[in-house]
Amino acid sequence: MSRGLAEAFADARSEGRAALIGYLPAGFPDPEQCVELVVDMVAAGVDIVEVGLPYSDPLMDGPDIQAAVDQALRAGTTTETVLDTVGALTDAGATAVVMSYWNPIERYGVERFADRLADAGGHGVITPDLTPEEAGPWIAATTRRGLDRVFLVAPSSTDERIRTVVAASSGFVYAASTMGVTGARAAVSSAAPALVARTKALTGLPVAVGLGVSSGEQAREVAAYADGVIVGSAFVRLILQASDRAAARDAVRRLAADLAAGVRGNRACG
Amino acid sequence: MAATTHTPAKHDEDLPGHYGPYGGRFVPEALTSALDELDAAFRAAIVDPAFAAELAELERTYTGRPSPLTPAARFGELCGGARVYLKREDLNHTGSHKINNVLGQALLTRRMGKSRVIAETGAGQHGVAAATAAALLGLECTVYMGEEDTRRQALNVARMRLLGAEVIPVTVGSRTLKDAINEAMRDWVTTVDRTHYLLGTVTGPAPFPELVRHFHSVIGREAREQMLADAGRLPDAVAACVGGGSNAIGIFSGFLDDPSVRLHGYEAGGEGIETGRHASRFSTGAPGVLHGARTYVMQDEWGQTVPSHSISAGLDYPGVGPEHAWLHDTGRVAYEPVNDAEAMDAFAALCRTEGIIPAIESAHALAGAIRLGRELGPAGLILVSLSGRGDKDVETAARWFGIDLSTSPDGTDPR
CATH class of the missing domain: 3.40.50.1100 (Rossmann fold)
Known part of the structure; x- marks a missing residue:
């Protein structure tokens, strides 16, 4: 059993830094390479890994992640692939969570998914299109299996909404830094610091910032006010652009190291 | 039920x-x-x-409401002799509901x-x-x-x-x-x-779903009054095509509380349910979440959306309005697929019996009316939602029926 989310955040905090969370969709670029690349990320300093469940209608994702999940689905990735990936990453010592749109979980069966994920060693699930109002059975199933539930807050969320979301959340709260979809951006939204401050005023849970972080410099900036930094599209884009397997590994390791330095408040090394 | x-x-x-x-x-x-x-x-x-x-x-002043209710006697002859009325949303500005x-x-x-x-x-x-x-x-x-x-x-x-x-x-x-x-x-x-x-x-x-239904409920409100005024009574059955389902909800909403009125929604059966190339959510779909709502969704065993198919782009959608899902489960509305071929037969029939070229979407409802009329017979009274006109579909229909769209150099029909 790998360390849990609370422990991962506490360890980062004890080192006086933010936690680094890295994302890849399961089955991308194929199931085996996905595990290999995520293990590389962890070795380079990623604290928590987020395994995406590829879905046919990813309406919160930008072009990079759309392309990656499309590729994974065409290659036959299923919910079982995701659970197997979590199992392999847990065996490698990583702290893994799943990120999934709601329909595949509902289709698999809420109780069955919670059971299988917990058995595979997963620690929780990020659900970008599930709001607490619709989450009754999910809250019951995750509570029963001790899984963390990560819901999202956004710059448009009122304080009342944030209260509702954090009350249903555990592990950490995902702060969507910007009004928009996933994708690497030149600058992290100026809305993020205010959102994190408003959220932290209403919960003791760690608050991690996602959407648009793609470099060590941006990670350093976000780490100054948030408990965690989430990076997805930037990894995906490097892999999409890589000429071969070795080039993908090299690019992913370098970005992970750059980001790891960033969350430690350091300039990129090397 | x-x-x-x-x-x-x-x-x-x-x-x-x-x-x-x-x-x-x-x-x-x-x-x-x-x-x-x-x-x-x-x-x-x-x-x-x-x-x-x-x-x-x-x-x-702009849409042209109320839209007329047209008696379709010649088309009715093809519907087992039943009396058929068309709610003419095709005559609205822009050509549909x-x-x-x-x-x-x-x-x-x-x-x-x-x-x-x-x-x-x-x-x-x-x-x-x-x-x-x-x-x-x-x-x-x-x-x-x-x-x-x-x-x-x-x-x-x-x-x-x-x-x-x-x-x-x-x-x-x-x-x-x-x-x-x-x-x-x-x-x-x-x-x-x-x-x-x-x-x-x-x-x-x-x-x-509630907001869009509200703005289309005018269809059912008008149609109910028009049926009482022109046909002298409520219809025995109402037929509408169902893609997302807005024209259907609009016309059904006028009759939901009239228990004597049977409501029938027609989905795209495409090339046939057995071919997998269709958009019949109620025949092969299962409850799930798509585009923000829980409803019937065409999906595989993993919850991935399955592509739909229909000759009619407006019915070519793997989900359906959530109120339809509920009306299906409660049995208040009966939903059935109509294949491309059956819809196109009804399309041709309306053109030639009434001088009205319907949208191919609406032709699915017309095919439903033919089925209903054959069941109800000459005593039957059927209301059809003619949700749109077929101008946009002329090319598709011409191709389907093998009509040559090209003309000879002097501009005459080459035939």
Whole structure:
């Protein structure tokens, strides 16, 4: 059993830094390479890994992640692939969570998914299109299996909404830094610091910032006010652009190291 | 289930925006505040007499409402001799029922102080209607349309552009309506402070299904009065095609509380249920979540959306409005597939018996009327929602029936 989310955040905090969370969709670029690349990320300093469940209608994702999940689905990735990936990453010592749109979980069966994920060693699930109002059975199933539930807050969320979301959340709260979809951006939204401050005023849970972080410099900036930094599209884009397997590994390791330095408040090394 | 035991589709008082287990809101948190704002604006507008008066005036002077009820005696002969009436939404400005909803939502957009609307479109009818309402009210308009559909419906793309709308072909996923909705949602989440998503059917997160139904309920209200006045009684059955299901909800809403009236929704059976190439959610779909609502969804065992198929772009959608899901489960409405071929036979029949070229979507309802009439016989009284006209489908129909669209050099028909 790998360390849990609370422990991962506490360890980062004890080192006086933010936690680094890295994302890849399961089955991308194929199931085996996905595990290999995520293990590389962890070795380079990623604290928590987020395994995406590829879905046919990813309406919160930008072009990079759309392309990656499309590729994974065409290659036959299923919910079982995701659970197997979590199992392999847990065996490698990583702290893994799943990120999934709601329909595949509902289709698999809420109780069955919670059971299988917990058995595979997963620690929780990020659900970008599930709001607490619709989450009754999910809250019951995750509570029963001790899984963390990560819901999202956004710059448009009122304080009342944030209260509702954090009350249903555990592990950490995902702060969507910007009004928009996933994708690497030149600058992290100026809305993020205010959102994190408003959220932290209403919960003791760690608050991690996602959407648009793609470099060590941006990670350093976000780490100054948030408990965690989430990076997805930037990894995906490097892999999409890589000429071969070795080039993908090299690019992913370098970005992970750059980001790891960033969350430690350091300039990129090397 | 006997029609007399029907349960009207009422919202669960504890769960606004739900129809039994269906509906709800499954959206990124970033959209929650916009949906709350829309919900508040909608509820304030529908109790504001000034809003109702402005909409009614537009319906009268711009849309051309009330739309006529046409007796279709010659077509009725093909329906077992039953008396058939057509609710002529095809005669509305822009050629379909879609204008009812867009005018209402465009007025709401202005009321919310937003300057831009976005819309998804399949056949192009909703896109044209949205572009029309935007031009009328001076709103900026962007329409997302699957690349596949822009080819099938090139004429409507041109119409939207003439009306000043920007049309963005969607090249991701299956490149049809479902992907156009995904792209519209992505636009909306990014621009929500100044943009209203003018959703074109009774799907999507709450309050859209209720709001779109509200603006189309005029169809059923008028039709009920017209049937009583012209036919002397309520119909035995009402037939409507069901893609997302907005024209169907509109006309059904006038009769839901009349237990003697059977309600029939016709989905696209495409090339046949057995071929897998269809859009029959109630035959092969299962409850799931798509585009913000829980409803019947064509999906595989892993919850991945399965591409739909229909000769009619407007019915080519793997989900369906959540209220339809509830009306299906309660048995109040019977849903059946109509294959491409059967719909096209009904299309040809209406052309030649009544001099009306229907939209291929509406032809599915006409095929349903033929089935119903053969069952009910000469004593039967059937109301059909003729939701749109077939101008946009002339090329598709010509190809289907083998009519040569080319002309000889001197301009005469080469035959």
